[in-house]
Amino acid sequence: MNTTVPTVTACLAAADQTKAMIVREGVLAEIPSLLEAYFPGAAVFLAADENTFRAAGSAVLEIIQDSGAAVAGTYVFPGRWIHAEYGHVEILREKFHQERESSRSLVPLAVGAGTINDLVKRAASELGLPYFCIPTAASVDGYTAYGASLLCEGFKQTLPCEAPLVVAADTAILTAAPAFLSSSGFGDLAGKIIAGTDWIIADSVFALGGMEKPAPGTAAVDPKAWNMVQIPLKNELARSAGAARGDREGVKTLFESLGITGFALQYMKDSRAISGCEHMWSHVWEMENLSFRGAPVTHGHKVALGTLAAAAFTECLFAEKPDPPAGGTKPGGGLSWADRETAVRRAFAGLDRAMEAALKTSRAKFMEDGEQSRRLRGGILDHWENIKKAVFEKLPPYGELRQLLKEAGCPVTPAETGLTRERVIATARKAQMMRNRFTVLDLAFETGVFEDVLKRMENSDTYLV
Ligand SMILES: [Zn+2]
Structure with missing residues (x-):
């Protein structure tokens, strides 16, 4: 490339x-x-x-x-x-x-x-x-x-x-502009790191052999959009970290970088290049009208926390290779559609419109065919180490990412936006049900370890504290 x-x-x-x-x-x-x-x-x-x-x-x-x-x-x-x-x-x-x-x-x-x-x-x-x-x-x-x-x-x-x-x-x-607005832009830009790692995952799963058709929501990387957004990203983040402290060159870099991500979207007509599961965390909190001390939490600050949550989820998922599928394993690591539907209804209780949409999306993503689902899981596990390697070439360690966001003035603890650690972790369930785009959340779901990963996040004393 x-x-x-x-x-x-x-x-x-x-x-x-x-x-x-x-x-x-x-x-x-x-x-x-x-x-x-x-x-x-x-x-x-x-x-x-x-x-x-x-x-x-x-x-x-x-x-x-x-x-x-x-x-x-x-x-x-x-x-x-x-x-x-x-x-x-x-x-x-x-x-x-x-x-x-x-x-x-x-x-x-x-x-x-x-x-x-x-x-x-x-x-x-x-x-x-x-x-x-x-x-x-x-x-x-x-x-x-x-x-x-x-x-x-x-x-x-x-x-x-x-x-x-x-x-x-x-x-x-x-x-x-008020500092919180520049740090919000920084959070939105930092989210592109997860957009990148999620696209690497979707690309790897898209390319798996032995499938009748690619798994729902997967897609190959588009080199032009990738070059526009992902190649300069690390450098842009480093250069714009001072934006919220009034560094004028930092603000210029930040604005131009954000602008370019919009151009990538105009080029692709698909937000995959600029949005992964970190934005789904943010969308859930937007629907829940997240506010703190009487003011709505900005989009970019929600994305910053979503980015940290997604980074933690990714590290926890790849910490252990999932088991190979046992004979008779149902899709989604042992779920029937009836189980799945119940889970979606429970997750979105009280949010009727969102529930309707989530049911539709989850149905579209759900691999009804047990044989296809088993092949997908087998294929993913065969390529597990390669996918892991590609993801961690892109994803900085959690502590480094947290430090970068903190320096840029973004919230890095749930309490800074009125959230709790439990709520941020639990939001992963809703985030996975909301969009038919294969992300790290789907990788965990399809390999049957989604809930295990959430437990690993909960039990650690590193993430989201
Ligand atoms: Zn955004």
Whole structure:
């Protein structure tokens, strides 16, 4: 495999929706010329929340007005915290729609962090409008992603929508953002380590011989997406660890690295390159409305803890090679579908929408055919040492990863986000039921040691303490 680190320009070229991403100090002054180049003749509709309007929105508005470009409207979401709820998309869509009627053409301009960006992205996309993104924090990978992560009737979903046409990030504004937002971005970026090890696992299982068809959710590694996200990752994390402490170069690296992961997503139209089971931990807590001291825990901080949990799970799984399948072993290490269904219903009790989705996903992943399941387990065990070797070439030791996250200002103990150690470990069960993508959780499930691995995590005095 070619392992050259591609440049930002090369990564941008691989993206099919975003045409420009400029990350430098003072870039706000260039907004009028960017509008002219990419949205000629369009009137601007600026959306922000109270914090981001103060941090950048009012300055952006002034720059646009001074340039003589048309401003069709402004909407500032009220309140201290804005949630990524679909209802907010409807508010924006209605406003964009009304203004579009009276303007020749309209360009929605998102001035804010991940939530504002996702709301504008979806609302713009529903009206077929390309939009312009002015980020105010290096807090998530979602700015340049294809899709918006939104809560619909209490269920977290990634709704499809086009990435921004143009992104202009001022490093002075990103650096001035609250430290917890930069550390959140770092957590989201660190999660790509697990996305990488999970993809190595899915690739190894995909390639197993002796199967009638590949196991559900497995896929070969895509070299181009791998090179964009995984090859530079270690270096990017090292260079951006000071972002939350106000290191401007660190913030720039962090924002560009997060942006590139979005381009990999635009290129692949599949989030496998940038999201493994660490994001499933985070999605579970999002559905459970995890908050701490009255504030919602950020996406990136949940991902940081999910990353540690996934790293601990991976170390505990590979600490012991599972036993070979005994005669008559049922899928999933001895489960019938009826057992499995009961387990899913129990895990998601009280979360009806999520339960429905988890039942569907778990059914799709469940290998009904006992013979296929036995072959899968046999094949995995034959290649166990090779898979282990490839995974640990990518995965830093748990203690090292914890130290890196800590230095970057991420939470590294469950208590820092209002969680308990027991809850983080137990979340693995739900995380494994939620997405049809083969991860380390499925590797443990298919080899019949899932619960053993959780016990090993529980009994250790190293993990998640
Ligand atoms: Zn993320």
